[in-house]
Amino acid sequence: MSTKEAGAGLKGLRVVEMGQLLAGPFCGQLLGDFGAEVIKIEPPGEGDPMRNWGRERPYGKSLWWPVVARNKKSVELNLRGQAGQQAVRDLVEKSDVLIENFRPGRLEGWGLSPDALLALNPRLIVIRVTGYGQTGPYAKRAGFGSIGEAMGGLRYIVGQPDGFPSRMGISIGDALAGTMGALGGLVAINARHRTGRGQVVDSAIFEAVLSYMESMIPEYVIGGYIRERTGSVLPNVAPSNVYPTRDGQLVLIAGNQDTVFRRLAAAMQRDDLAKDERFATHAARGKNAELLDEIITEWTASIDSDPLLDLMEDSGVPAGRMYRAPEMLADPHFAARESIISLPHPDFGELPMQNVAPRLSDTPGQVRWVGPELGAHNDEILRGLLGMTDEQVARAQA
Incomplete structure (x- = not known):
């Protein structure tokens, strides 16, 4: 008899996601893939800009959004207003993790600093994903994934030797920072089992990229060697x-x-x-x-x-x-492992996307639904979980 319980690895963990675009939301996607309840807060009437990102937009809708927002619940709140901010405080008191990827100081300006939130819920884990981190002379700069990839050392070594540094075909810097944020969050949760206390996880894009740069630093300091672009090969590794x-x-x-x-x-x-x-x-x-x-x-x-x-x-x-995508979809190994799955979508019909990784033997991850419509879970979360009245909801979204 099978003991597998799909999507149960993080079951019972409630996550509030206040980030947008990619780095913070990717962190939330990873936690949601393994069963966490991820409540995504979005600007009323607008939503996360990711809803409009991506090259192909059939029916005027993004094909990226259903992937990065899968397994999440969408709630509309105006974080610039006092009523919306109070709703966040109420939600945080009932949650385990908060993810945000605003520029440092934004949460503090809204009266939602980690210290203030931890005073409300001492067990809270606050995952902060930014370009440069929460400290240092660059902390308050606007930081995109591409800049983190450049500063972290990746961009310089990608491309042909006789050309300019190139970029990866995906937003790798954002994804790495989101992954490190999720890893740090899980470490903090494990520590909470011992201490009973939450803490802040500071995931900077440039440092997430830097952590993957192998022996680049000692190669220069000890050996005087600077890695250069080598195209499709690695130096001294052949064939x-x-x-x-x-x-x-x-x-x-x-x-x-x-x-x-x-x-x-x-x-x-x-x-x-x-x-x-x-x-x-x-x-x-x-x-x-x-x-x-x-x-x-x-x-x-x-x-x-x-x-x-x-x-x-x-x-x-x-x-x-x-x-490429066609070869993946035709490959029997991908099919046997269900590396690509399809889920129902209200506009696209059956929507294919990558499955959850890594694989767990007893509590594997699971994609339960695609990225939701804006505000699809307003009633469930605001009126149900928080017990807000229609008037309170209207103020929090105004």
Whole structure:
């Protein structure tokens, strides 16, 4: 008998999300995916700008919103008015976590500082996601994800060596800061089990990016080395690159480990490469990566992608296609793991999106519904949970 309880990992945890756009809302999305009740506060009549973001907007609606706002409840409150601010205080008293990603000082200006909120609810966890953090000389600057990616070191090393620094095709800085905010929030909740007290989680975009920069700092301080853009390869790691095939496809082959390279050489019917002093060791291949890539490219260009991938699998050499959405939707592995799911949407019918990650054996995450309409949960939260009258709701939304 199965003991799985989908969406129950954070069941019973109530989260108030006051952020907008992406970094704070992504933090809320992660918590909601694992069962937390996420109550998203939005400006009356306007909502989160994410409702209008994204390149494709059929029916005039965003395809991004249903993903980033999934599993959330939408409530309209005017945070600039005293009645709206009081509603937040009342809600915080009944909640476990508050997420916000306003510029530092905004909450304080509304009389909703962490100190004030913790005085109302000493067990509250306040997750604050910003560009530069809550302290330091840059704290009050406007901070977008792109700036955090640049300051955190990521932008400089992405792109071709002879071109300008490039960007990732997604808002990676915001996502990393949101992920770190969620991680910090869960650590704080665990600490609360011991202490009985809440605390503030300060997640800065530039520091979230910086935390992923591997050994960049000691490489410079100790070794005097500054990482540069290297295009599709990593310096001194070969072969690990994208190679063309006869049928016009691109296949990534990663054969940089010594034992794996010997298997690759055998698959190429080039055992001589594994014995060649220029390629026999990891260090040697790194020094001669360009020459080795030329040899492998000449070989892959003579083979169609399907037999090449079959050969790599049979030989125990990691390899894969460069996937886009069409390839993901057609892949049997994605289907078997239900990596992409579909949910009903009032305008789009069945709406596909990525499933929850990571996988938990007993309390897996679950997407219960797509991003809601603006104010869809006003009655449930304001009148139901908080017991507000129609007059009080009207003042809080004015």
